[in-house]
Amino acid sequence: MAKDYSAASIKVLKGLEPVRARPGMYTRTDNPLHVIQEVIDNSADEALAGHASQIGVRLWLDGSVTVSDDGRGIPVEPHPQEKEPTVVVVLTRLHAGGKFDKTTGEGAYAFSGGLHGVGVSVTNALASRLAVTVKRDGHINEVEFVDGGKIGKKLSVIGKCAKKETGTTIRVWPDPAFFESAKIPERELARLLRAKAVLLPGVTFRLEIERHDSVDERVFCYQGGLSDYLAEQVPPDDAVVPVYAGEAYADGNNGFAKGEGAAWAVTWSDSATFSESYVNLIPTLQGGTHEAGLRAGVFEAVKSFAEHHALLPRGVQLRQEDVTGRMSFVLSARLLDPQFQGQVKEKLNSREAVKLVSTMCRDPFEVWLNAHVEHGRTIAEMAAKAAAARLKSAQKTEKKKTSGVAVLPGKLSDAATDDPTIRELFLVEGDSAGGSAKQARDRETQAILPLRGKVMNSWETDPNALYANKEIHDIAVALGVERHGLDSNPDLSGLRYHKVVIMTDADVDGAHISTLLLTLFFRHFPKLVELGHIHVAQPPLYRVDVPAKGKKPARRLYALDDGELVAIKDRLSLDGFKPEALEVGRFKGLGEMNPPQLRETAMDPATRRVLPVLATPDEMREALKLFDMLMGKGAASERREWMEAKGNLVEADI
Structure with missing residues (x-):
């Protein structure tokens, strides 16, 4: 010191x-x-x-x-x-x-x-x-x-x-x-x-x-701009309607600065979709609020067109995902003062961009739909079919099967080996971290399944409607195991991975996602917990770069929390390193780690820290009682009493 x-x-x-x-x-x-x-x-x-x-x-x-x-x-x-x-x-x-x-x-x-x-x-x-x-x-x-x-x-x-x-x-x-x-x-x-x-x-x-x-x-050099580019990415043979391109910019009299607005090109297809977006020519690889604005504007235009032409079956109400699920687009937004997430500008955070882009694209697109009624009908009918399928699956959804074999989720990057005893499935928070994990994994034995957002609280979900949630459906299909109760004797012969690792950010949101996934496994797949198949990765919160000294080369250390960080600093201080010589960085999330860092800290069996989740049948019953109090909708009063009595024991990262 x-x-x-x-x-x-x-x-x-x-x-x-x-x-x-x-x-x-x-x-x-x-x-x-x-x-x-x-x-x-x-x-x-x-x-x-x-x-x-x-x-x-x-x-x-x-x-x-x-x-x-x-x-x-x-x-x-x-x-x-x-x-x-x-x-x-x-x-x-x-x-x-x-x-x-x-x-x-x-x-x-x-x-x-x-x-x-x-x-x-x-x-x-x-x-x-x-x-x-x-x-x-x-x-x-x-x-x-x-x-x-x-x-x-x-x-x-x-x-x-x-x-x-x-x-x-x-x-x-x-x-x-x-x-x-x-x-x-x-x-x-x-x-x-x-x-x-x-x-x-x-x-x-x-x-x-x-x-x-x-x-x-x-x-x-592109003379045709966005429409020519999108037509290259989604060939006419794959598209069900021609590419529609438009642009609109504010004149300074409608609440937006003069010149603010967007240019876009959109189309629909039955095959894989394509999307790319930019703000003031900067590629926004992770999307952002301008993409949300485009989807909102397109949805409102299609919804208005479908209602005006009475194209929706009785009882069917469109949602945004019904309309935009098969939409491909290229979007170029212009904002006076864009606010990005991080200096590398990969995601737009400007709240006003949602209203700006949706306002600019809705009316021109609705005009185009009414001028091309045949194409408008095609889009509206695709959306109506998607809505009907969604409503049907919400009532009772079973896992999709073809010839008795479950169709694996498209987002799953599977392991190459056929031996389930050495295969590992990583449930990763977000597509960004999922991308890093795919590069960091051992392709022979490790599989990656990225999860979008937070999995729903499945504690009180009707078992017949459990698979209506896409993320839970994908997890169950990837595992190859049917949901079951605590006292049942499920068939685990189809279990595709003997180690399932929950890998989320080392922050409050990551802890919440881990809790929701553990709720799913304790409630609906308890045998996997009881048999020790479930694990939780512990990615580090801090990175410490130590310079070279004498014959010792430069090296990088990782700290799980503040306590470990202090311990590392104290140990290095005893080795003669001054505090100012150390570079300490805090990871904001898994997506911020490059693949070698993620491999070393959370995925390589030789260097990672992974906690097994183990419980005997009696411990499982006690754990389920605690889950019922913490996750049950009707246990608010019990939850409050518990928090008043034991809230001081929680280490909160605020």
Whole structure:
């Protein structure tokens, strides 16, 4: 422990130092693609504003990347407040850019992907070298940075060009020390540029990849925009109606800022669906509120059309999932001040986006439905069939079977081995964590079943209606075991996995989901608990990065909770490590872990921590009484008495 705590104990990180100290707070650190994407986004913003038509990206053999555009060029004159060249300010200040002053109309970009103004400055912070060339006002200007933002070569004019010739070229050498892999995934980069081309019709994106003996080149340019792109993803032979594309933007008089709105393309098919969404050209891989707005607007339009044309059978009421379950779409939303979940901007959180997108798309889509009644009828009839099937399954649902064999859930990534005694099924919270788990697993013995949201409280659910819940239905089908009671003698010969692992986030929501799943197993599959087939993973809450010291290499430790974190720090302190030398990160959830971390902490039998859930028949009866008090709808008064008596024993993460 520190002997003295004074003003000298407080360390102030200046400039770009915070980024270099905690890169994971600002960007993905699996590879440098995201920091390069920040540069590409700046060029795309120039195109979105109507000032650029050519954007090029080149990957060099030395690991550097060049991004160039024919936009207006970053200003090079002194900044009025900072008194430094504006290009230097933009690249060395975390909160500097042309994306803040939006409401007055004085900002350079009204609609951009920039959220905090930390984009390209983060790129500079995590680069060993960054060179900028700006063509502007008839001059070619150049400035160079080294070692994460230090001036290596002052801004200077290196030549002349035609006055109408403008643009910015940035070459970045990402510092491998900050990334798990220094290699940029080429396929992901190509997909990103293709998506930008789709969203910016008429703008040409050029990708060049330098090889040892040649240069590979790909060019992306879509004149038809979203509709052409969706038609590629869902071929006409698979679609039951033609692609409908539309766009609408606010005029400033309907409660939204002028220019806010969306462009979209939608279609329906009987086969697999496709969805992709963007906000101000930024791909939102995890969706968000703008997608919710599109689904809401489409649902209201189809519902109104179906009611107007009397297409719904008596007693059938449409729900949103009935209408949008077979819908494929591409959505591009424009928001004045988008709020994302995390700096990597994979999910939109802006609440107003739901109302904005639904308002913009509903009326135009309803007009299209009434102008194309035949296609409208097809969509409405598909929705009505889905609603009728839902109502029927809600009354009594049995597991789907074909030729006596249960059809495994589509979301299940199964294990390769046929030996159930060594197979493991991981029930994972969310599609994001499910994706990491699929990459982290041992494909031979481990299967992954992602669960969407929280499984319902099944304590008092009628056994005949249990499988009406899709998540429970999928779990039962994957297990290969029928529901049963405590005193029954079920046939477990079809059990496909002898170890079922509940794997949720190490927070309150994760604990709630674990409780709901344990409720399901104790109530409806008690023999699996009694025989020791059920387990609960214990993913860590903290990650501690320990630097190299002497002959000891750098290593990474994990702490399950605050107590373990303190113990690890104390142990390292005895080994001579100062507290400031340790980097401590807190995991927000399983989805935040990269596959190697998830494998090491929760999935690899050699290193994971997994608690078995075991109970004798007598213990099961006592446990069921406790579950009845905690989960039963009619036990509120007992629950309150229990919480008053034992609430102080609970360790709550608030």
